[in-house]
Amino acid sequence: MNTLIPEERKQRHARTYNTHEQSLIQEGGYISPIPDLWEDILIGVVLKKPVLLKGPSGSGKTKLAQSISQFFNQPMHSVNCSVDLDAESLLGFKTIITKEGQTVIEFVEGPVVQAMKEGHILYIDEINMAKPETLPILHSVLDHRRMLTNPFTGEVIQAHADFAVIAAINEGYVGTSPMNEALKNRFISFSIPYLAGDQLREIIQAQFPSADEALVNLMMNINEDLKKQVMNGLLAEEAASVRSLLDAMALAEHIPVRRAVQYAIAEKLDDKMEQKLIMELVDTWVK
Template sequence: MNDYVEKEQKIRIQKEHDSIYQVLIQDGGYVSPNEYLWDDVLISIVLKKPVLLKGPTGSGKTKLAQTVSKFFNQPMHSVNCSVDLDAESLLGFKTIIQKDGVTTIDFVEGPVVQAMKKGHILYIDEINMAKSETLPILHSVLDHRRVLTNPFTNEVIVAHEDFTVISAINEGYVGTSPMNEALKNRFVSFTIPYLSGIELKKVVINEYPNTSEELIETILNIGDDLRKQVVNGLLSDDAASVRSLLDAIGLAEHMPVRRAIQYTISEKLDDKIERRLVMELVDTWVK
C-alpha cells in the first residue's frame, strides 16, 4: 500500500470514528475554527499541494503546521524568513573539515535539502518577509516537478514522495511585502482566523485545566470584545491574538486580570489610543 493511500485512509478513519476537535485537543494541537478547514488542509497535503496559511499573528498557523507534523508522524524543518535570508540558509553551505589528517570540503545540508531527501515537512514561516530575489530558487520545488538543482553542489534532488511544504504569512505587517505572483500561484491558500466561541474555550481549558471557570469566562468575554473591535477597525489584529489571550490567563492565575491583560495585550500595541481602548474594555468586565 503506497503512502498516498495510507494517508487517505488515516484521514477517513479519523473522520469516521473520532471527533477531530477532541483528538487534537488531547494532543495539545491545533483546533479548527470550523468543521472543514482542518480536513481541507489535510486533503491538500495528501495531494502534494504546497499549502499557504494566511492570518494574523497568534492565530495558530505554526500550531497548525506542528499538528500536521504530529498527525502524519512526519518531522518538520523550519525556515524563518527575513530580509537576511539567502540561498545558503535554505539549501546549505560548504565547509572545510579535517578527517584522518586530510582536509576536505564538505557540504552541510540546509532545511530544504534535508526535507526533500527525507520526505519531511518544510515549514516556511513569514515567507513574505524574504527578499523577492531569494525565493525563486524554490519554484521548481513547489510546482509539479518537485525537483531542485543545488547550485552549490550541482546535485539534482528529486523530492521524496512524502515531502510536504507548508508556508505562513502575516499579511500587511511591517517588513512584509506582497508575494511574487509566480510564487503565490504554486500554493493552495487557506485563511486562518482567530478562534472564538466553543473552539477557543476548548483550547483554553486544555491549556489551563485547573483554572477557575470564572477566570476563563472573564478572559473569554474580554477576548470576544477585543475581536469585535478588531472587526470594527478600532483595534489592530494583534489585540485579538489567541496566543496573547492564553498568556493573559497564565498571568491572571497569579495577578489581577487587569494587569495580566495590560502586560500581554495592551502594552504590545503601538498606538496609545488602542492601548487605552483595550483597558477600557477590560474595565467593563473587571471591577
C-alpha cells in the same frame, strides 16, 4: 470521508472528530474553527500541493502545521523568513572540517535539502517577510517538478515521495510584501481565522484545566470585546490574537487580570492609543 486520505489515517482522523459545535481538536493541539478545514488541508498535503496558510498573527497557523506533522508522523523542518534570509539559509552552506587528519570542504545541508531528501515537511513561516529575490530558488521545488539543482554543489535533488511544503503568511503587517504571482500560484491557499466561542473555551480549558471558571469567563469576555474593536478598525489584529490571550491567561492565574492583559496583550502594540483602549475595555470587566 474522502478516499484521498489513506485508510489508516482516516481512522485516526475519525477518532479526533468531535461533533460538539463541529470543532476539530487535532493531535498537535490545533482546533479548526471552520467545518471541513482540517480535512481539506490534509487532502492538499496528500496531493503533494504546497499549502499556504493565510491569517492574522496568533490564529494558530504554526500550531496547525505542527498538528499536520503529528498526524502524519512526519518530522517538520522550519524556515523563519526575514529580510536576512538567503540561499544558504534555505539550502545549506560549505564549511571546512578536519576529517581523518585531512582538511576538507563539507556541505552542511539546510532545511529545504533535508526535507526534500528525507520526505519530511518543510514549514516556511512568514514567507512574505523574505526578500522577493530570495524565493525564486524554490520555484522548481514548489511546482510539478518537485526538484532542485543545488547551486552550491551542482547536485540535482528529486524530492522524496512524502515531501510536503506548508507556508504561512500574515497579510498586511509591517515588514511584509505581497507575494509575487509566480510564487503565489504554486500554492493552494487556506484562510485561517481566529478561534471564537466554545472552540476558544475548549482550548483555554485544555491548556488550563485547573483554572477557575470565573477567570475563564472573564478572559473570554475581554477577548470578545477586543475582537469587536478589531472589526471596527480601532485595534490592530494582533490585539485579538489567541496566542496573546493564552499568555494573558497564564499570567492571570498568578497576578491580577488587569496586569496580565497589559503585559501579554496591550504592551505588544506600538500605538499608545490602542494600548489605552485595551486597558479601558479591561476596566469595564475588572472592578
